[in-house]
Amino acid sequence: MNKKIIYFISIIFFALVTFIIKPQAVKADLNGITVTPLIENDSDVTDRFQIVGKSKGVRTLKISISNFGVRKANLRVVPTNATTSMDGKIVYTQNVKAGQYGLKYAFSDMTKPQTVLVRPNKTKDLTFKVKLPSGNIKGLLLGGFNIYDTGNQVPGNADVPVWITDDNKPVGGILSLHNLGLDVIRKKPHIIINLQNKEPGIMKNVIVHMTVKRKSWLDRFNLGPKKMQVDTTYPKVAPNSRIPVDFDQNTTPIQAGKYVVKGAARSGKATWTFHKTYTITQEQANDINKRCKGLIYNKTTTYILIVCVLVSIIFLIFWAIWYSGRS
Known part of the structure; x- marks a missing residue:
């Protein structure tokens, strides 16, 4: 065999060996x-x-x-x-x-x-x-x-x-609702619903559907805040860890009040459902909002109150005219 061919083959062999054991x-x-x-x-x-x-x-x-x-x-x-x-x-x-x-x-x-x-x-x-x-x-x-x-x-x-x-045996995971948290990410407010895997096992392909709705007296007039929804998939979930479900508020400031959290998660054949009410205090909302930029505040409640006041004033004026006419 030609010496050049032998030399070439030797170079490739040692390169492969080096790559494998590296x-x-x-x-x-x-x-x-x-x-x-x-x-x-x-x-x-x-x-x-x-x-x-x-x-x-x-x-x-x-x-x-x-x-x-x-x-x-x-x-x-x-x-x-x-x-x-x-x-x-x-x-x-x-x-x-x-x-x-x-x-x-x-x-x-x-x-x-x-x-x-x-x-x-x-x-x-x-x-x-x-x-x-x-x-x-x-x-x-x-x-x-x-x-x-x-x-x-x-x-x-x-x-x-x-x-x-200790035993290298696979362990599955179990999901549960942990808490509601607030955070500022890139100068924008975020509501984060934290799930948790309390078991010492890695989970794969966890599909989560979650909704968050702030309660308001305007709900009876269909003028309350809209329900927020997130559908997301987590390719991997670490053992004994939280699973953050992010609700990006963009330009909407955090408002104090009671928030109803509902959702479900699935991994393989296992499913879990979640339902709980959390409270965001005014102090917590103010702390988040003052660290954000470009927030647009909803004036619906203010406008409704102004209209109610004006209607009340007009009603009182007409009542006063009517009452004085009877005198």
Whole structure:
């Protein structure tokens, strides 16, 4: 066989081998930053850490961070638990504590955060000692490391998931209504109905239909606020996490009052229904509205009151004329 052909085949072979055994970097939204979990065992999973077995003792996890950007990055690596975003993704951007949404153990209690300075074209390896709980872990404890730039010179964040389970048996989820919350997003008011998955299992393809209606005395005249409706699908829901259902108010300010929440959710063959009334105080409404811009206030109630006052005045005038005519 020609030596050039043998040489060419050898190059392709070693390139393929290198590609196969190369550690896989996790998805990173940090510009120029690559984050790679250094998996020491022979697992086929290379984009996350997996700890399977009796959950006692201390495990060592190593993360490699490379900076291919033009600026130095002062990165913070924070342990936390997975949560569910509004668009149905599993994220690690919130500080989750034990007890929230039925969570028995918080990953933030098992290891400590670290800060590392990575200069351009440099790589730093970090080692984390993870102290596992002495009690049993039911289902899946989905922890992870949230990585972001403390100086905001490199926008975005990255994450490295850590799956911890005793028996590696799949566990389903159960949805329930958690609360009604308010938030300001891009200078616009939002009403957020928070569902929750209190079970230690990942859920997939969760379809949610939800309505919110503020009660008003104008409802009897069909002049009250309209019912708001959201139909959305969450591709993934994290275990022991909230599921935010967003009602974007756009230019409509938040009004105080009683809000009736109704809805249903479905995942596979399982279905859940929700019905509850929440109260938004005037103080809560004012706090949200003053942080927003471009709000358009509905003057319907004011106009109706003005009309009622004018009608009352006209009625009194005619009554006075009629009464004086009888005298």
